[in-house]
Amino acid sequence: MQVEDLEVVHFLRQFPPFDTLEDDALNHLAQQVEISYVRANRMVLQYGEEITDLYVIRSGAVESHRRNGELYNRLSEGHTFGHLSLLMKRRVRFPARTMEDTLLYCIPADLFDDYCNRFEAFAEFFEMDGSNLLRKTLASQADNNDLTTVRIRSIALREPICVDSATPAYEVATRMDEERVSSVLVLSGHDATGIITDQDLRSRLLAQRLPDTTPAADLLSGDMATIEDSEYLFEALLVMLRLNLHHLPVTRKGEPVGVMSMSDILRHESQSSLLMVRGIHWQTSVDELANFAKQLPSVFARMVNEDANSHMIGSAMSVIGRTFKQRLLELAEEKLGPPPIPYCFLALGSMARDEQLIVTDQDNALILDNHYDPSLHNSYFEKLARFVCDGLNACGYRYCSGNIMASNPQWRMTQQQWQAQFSDWIDNPTPQSLLNSNIFFDLDGVYGQTRWADELVAFVASRTRNHTRFLAYMARNALNRTPPLGFFKGFVMEQDGKHLPTINLKRRGTAPLSDLIRVHALAIGSTARNSFERLDDIQQDHKLLPEGNARDLSDALEYIALVRIRHQAADIERGDTPDNNIEPELLSSFEQRNLKEAFQVVDRAQGFLRYRYQAGKPLNIKN
Amino acid sequence: MNARRFAHTTIPEWKERYVQLASEANNCYLKDYYAAGMVAANTPVSQLPMVALDFETTGLNPEQDEIISIGLVPFDHQRVYCRKAREWLVKPSDSLSQQSVVIHGIRHSDLSEAPDLLHILNDVLPALSGRVIVVHYQRIERQFMARELLRRIGESIDFPVIDTMALEHQQLRQHQSWQDKLFKRPLPSVRLGECRQRYRLPFYHPHHALTDAIATAELLQAQLAHHFSPDTPVSELWHLE
DSSP, rough: GGGSSSHHHHHHHHSSGGGSSOHHHHHHHHHHHHHEETTTTTTEETTTOOOOOOEEEEEEEEEEEEETTEEEEEEEEEEEEEEEHHHTTOSSSSOOSSOOOOEEEEEEEEHHHHHHHOOOOHHHHHHHOOHHHHHHHHHHHHOHHHHHHHBBSSSOOOOOOOTTTTTTHHHHHHHHHTTTOEEEEETTEEEEEEEEHHHHIIIIIIIOOOOOOGGGGGGGSOOOOOETSSSSSHHHHHHHHHOSSEEEEETTTEEEEEEEEEHHHTTTTTTTHHHHHHHHHOOHHHHHHHHHHGGGGHHHHHHHTTTTTTHOOOOOHHHHHHHHHHHHHHHHHHOOOOOOOOOOEEEEETTTTTTSSSSSOOOEEEEEEETTOOOHHHHHHHHHHHHHHHHHHHTBBBOOTOSSSSTTTEEEEEEEHHHHHHHHHSSOOHHHHHHHHHGGGGGEEESHHHHHHHHHHHHHHHHTTTTTHHHHHHHHHHTOOOOOOEEEEEEETTSSSSSSEEEOOOOOOIIHHHHHHHHHHHTTTTTOSSSHHHHHHHHHHHHEEEETTHHHHHHHHHHHHHHHHHHHHHHHHHHHOOOEEEEEEGSOHHHHHHHHHHHHHHOOOOOHHHHTTTTOOOOOOOO | GGGGGOOOOOOHHHHHHHHHHHHHHHHHHHHHHHOOOOOOOOOOGGGOOOEEEEEESSOOTTTOOOOEEEEEEOOEEEEEEEOOOOEEOOOSSSSOEEEEEEEHHHHHHHHHHHGGGGGHHHHHHHTTTEEEEEEHHHHHHHHHHHHHHHHHSSSOOHHHHHHHHHHHHHHHHHHHHHHHHTTTTTOOOOOOHHHHHHOOOOOOOOSSSHHHHHHHHHHHHHHHHHHTTTTTBBBBBBOOO
């Protein structure tokens, strides 16, 4: 008999895990199949019964339930069911019922066991629980992208050229000339205290008309940024972009071991985002900036095609967005004159979390010096904020529909007022106030007195830590948006069994995740803003989450974000306007399966959040 | 309306006929086939062993044309047993006509190396024995089988069949509206593929003996699930015209 001609073989070969089997193994399996026709609305598996086969749906549809009757899953052509029960002492765990007239291919239980023993990929498909599957997928997609996989220590850095802090300036310059370097490290004992560059000699020595005997220590600028050589190139890139540095001292356990320059990174990076950031600084008007911003979608798409991970893309997009704000503020100050009092321009939401993508509103605010006097200063900051917000809108960062922008006088407050505002949100929470203020709990300084933002974040973290009542309200808000159950026949399947044609991956995936991660982060008083970094902090606090949960959450976030990112990039390449809505038919069955697992991680995490912060309890609603 | 009305008027009690045919048969394989027996006419669907059978032939006339492949698969009302499925190529005495080559996708070279039906009777007949044969369009399988055996061993063969095409025809007739009957509107197609579609069975590539046999087995399972109770006796199913 020519088994390979059989319809069973042709069919099974198209679907996982059968597509992983060699021809001989597949043919043998197909020959053992038993076929069964079941009318619509008939039970295929009853709870507690013995199960004798693994089922593959050849045509039709089947839904399975939990023992309590809750919908567990809906499956159609090519999907497999019964494996959980087969792995659990061959007793039916999830009763199954046909939704339509259905033809089933039944694979005998012993053969299933045998194949699980003999074929690793086959076994993995069934045995892998959701989080393992996601991890493996992410690992196998793991970029060959140098920036995220290459550690700083593995690239050849020059030995650092070091001078003592007492070294006179002319000797520093001579040394740099001899060594043909554009920067030297300044040591105080063994510790690097700073870096002197060509530019420092120009602007801090010559331009100031200081004598050439000025000690090196006097030529240093403020705090020195350094990076440990165990970090990835990508982290170095971020630090340099954020602080607009050309050189970055590299340390190993605190000891300087070299200096990285932008050109070291450029060798490893396609430069897309770097050039974009550089370019923003060169634009001299809002019109020029707006014109320049048109490249942003293609820069984004290029990064996606270069297999950047979501953290890298989110960070790069945030740095770019931040740079637009910085440049607009510089232009505003050129036009309006220097600010009458110090201020700090804040980024809120995804940009503050370094998780910005291509489709985004602008969310921003201003912290003003405590000496702010409305009658003297309001008109300046009114104009400044208007200039920046209009400029951002022109550059594609749409006005915030909730009017959370610095142009709204409500969100221009002094340091003290901001503290009072956060205290009020934290001590007197109401569902409504927190719903609107959620976004302020992700804030970052972009321009001006950026340390004020860090101080505010530290203030907030110290107040939210273990604040039971506030956390209960926050947790409740974080449960407003739930993930779907999965996919079924080209539709999004909801928990209640309804089917929707598209899914908003932000609203139903990444947003609920970053919401619940924020609650945990606030609960432990973490000052991190990036969700992955918050998860690192959460993982450090062993008491908060069950073992492994932080890792699962991180994988789920990475996966959902990647799918979202890739589909936005595909939209861009097709010439469509990118959005967050995805039609399930555009997802491969592999993506659907992984997404479903990621949704289940979100669902479990929301369940835990409800329990951990008692968010399910009726709240005492009073103002 | 009761299905019984369309049943053959003189239902032979096949169980007893098989005993008699066994004693009369000369060929040992044929004798063994009959000796394995046939189920009683009152056997319910739920206890019915069946085997779906399909021939590919060089044409439609049993007097001139010949069997070139045989596919069969044992099944019951719940399961089709692929592991017991069999398929044979059979060498015809005449060379293949051009037309059937196209239809069946079977090459001359395959057939020239295939055995004569006589030499596989010891395989084919045991695979059929003890089970009710199920076909789609009974004339082909019954008449060709009888004719081919007569030519080779000088004895014919007779057996009851369940014909999925006749069952489908019966169902369509029963569910036809009175206007359609009045105007003698034609019934929908009862070809294998079209019948399967009505039960939402998947498309299989036709004209491959084993695939057609499996397709027929699935179709009968679907028909039984939709129109008959598991207690229905086999006498209501076999020999419909």
